[in-house]
Amino acid sequence: MASKQSFTLDPGTRALLHDLGISVARVLRRAQLPAGFFAHGAVTMATEEYYRFWGALDAEAADPDLAARIGRTLSAEAFNPPIFAALCSANLRTAADRIATFKPLIGPVGLDVASGPTGLTIAIHWPEGPPPPPLLVSGELAFWVALARIGTRHEVIPTRVAMRHAPQPSAETTSYFGTRIRESETDAVTFSAEDAALPFLTEDESMWNFFVPELRRRLSELEASATTADRVRAALHERLPAGESSINAIAAQLMLSPRTLQRQLQAEGTSYQAVLSDTREKLARRYLADHSLPTSQVAYLLAYDDTNSFYRAFRRWTGLTPEAARTGNRLTPA
Template sequence: MDNSQTYPLFMATDVVCRILGVDPQVMLETSGLGALPYGRSELRGTAKQYFDCWNTMEVLSPRPDYVPHLGVAISRGPVIPVFFTLSCAPDTETGLLRLAQFKSLLGPTLMRVFWDGGLLRLEFDSVDARVPMPPNLGALHLVTVVENIRGATAHPVCAVAAGFDGSEEDRHMIAGHLGVMPERSQAAYVAFAPEDAKRRFVSENPALWADIEADLSLQLAAQNNRWPVADRVRGALIDLMPSGRKGAEDVALALGISRSTLQRRLHEEGTSYQVLLDATRRDMAIRYLTKSTLRVDEIASILAYRDANSFSRSFRTWTGFSPTEFREANDRNFT
């Protein structure tokens, strides 16, 4: 395992802290990461630093039931593009296999999906065996995936087996959400009956999935320096924008190069950072307006706009229509 590998911390600083009402700067300082430039550029950390943030969150949380509270809030709250891998799928098994492919984009967690004894089993683990995943982070994964499946199937799906390395109190805390009492186990896992594994999703969206898969593949490729810089920039933007970051400095940091090097290489490829930012935003906006039911303000947030009005002004510049007008015209063309 390469100890220099880093992962975005936005799930901790921008999602979990907001849900729990914890000051992100206080969390980082308590974790020993106060020197990180929160609010000025994308924050990334090693697997150990990522897990240190989670352990600190456990201490700072004002709620004793923070694990199930977070699991429900994350599954029903902020739009996180990686979760489209699950919701766009035709059924539970397909969605989980897709999610496993891109799970590492959210943090240093491996997700395995396989059949075991007639049950569909998911296991969550650290990407680095030397840096174990905190037990309650494993518990959060279990709650979140069950809640996401319930939303996608519109059915009260329950696990038939589950486990993680938590105390009896911790296991009781999530039992009601999973539908089964988790056992004490080294692996964080959850298992589903065959009928739930094959249960159809009401949220299936193959047209949107085709584009989302391409976007997520670009995100993975963003760390591969053999790809053209323009492609890597688009991948980094898709990764960064949902956390509100869109600056060249953020992208350069994510790619592991200086801002001046980024600009020079883009010039050599016949483009510029602003051209790529506008094109990426435009393409994603059109996709979400025509292939999803996301509200305009939700799309604006995914694209790192300050508010829906700012997004609408840009969209009108690109297309001559407001987002609402564009969506209504597209709907009329297909009715």
């Protein structure tokens, strides 16, 4: 995801800061953003501005438990349209899939959603370049817990919460999540299969159908400014768990012929096979960092025909077997 892209920061953020007792003006001043940033409704931010905003919010609050406070304070009124629309889903599993599709409209965050018998894992990945502010990471994890609780009206407790740079444990944050945040190679939250399937009391399919055409239009506009390789990666994130890895399937999703797709990738100095291999490797590292996912399921999520094919590919990328990489903590991003 290119850092030059812009993302929408909804005016609901101003209401959230008010509810938290944090001065919007002081946060904007710290972030070196215009004082009237929210004066005309939704605003767009580049990745660097988005990171500065969250870093400034953290500094202004000076509260190590701010992510937990954000989670407890969040309400549907503070959600962006894609998130509000996702509340209309049948359950958390469906909402996660829908949010993953439209998340690029909201911020420089990508989501990998893995669902299976062991539960629902939502892994977060960030653009290349400077790391995101810690509050943005922990706030994203707190959001998913809040969404599950708002939708189901149950005190849903994740089975695992993990960050690459986990904060020092605190009673308040552990109380909010129901478990401590663990150190890991990936930023992710996992819910049990039972909790992921709990019905959302906010389900409203007609409302979702009302929102989705506009969300798709905005997403198309955003994708039009992305490189072909970016668009292929985004399509692979969606199609690989469904077992689709062929250039024909991805080209059809992008409404291109396979020949045109390959030609556009060649003009960018790459190829479909190179983008597929790179995407699979990065996803493999993220999935394997979640020790609750068996290797066979990781192979399935990457659309390999069998586990042996995945083993051969992983050894080609890393010189290791998946088990050896897990045991030796060798799963840092490629």
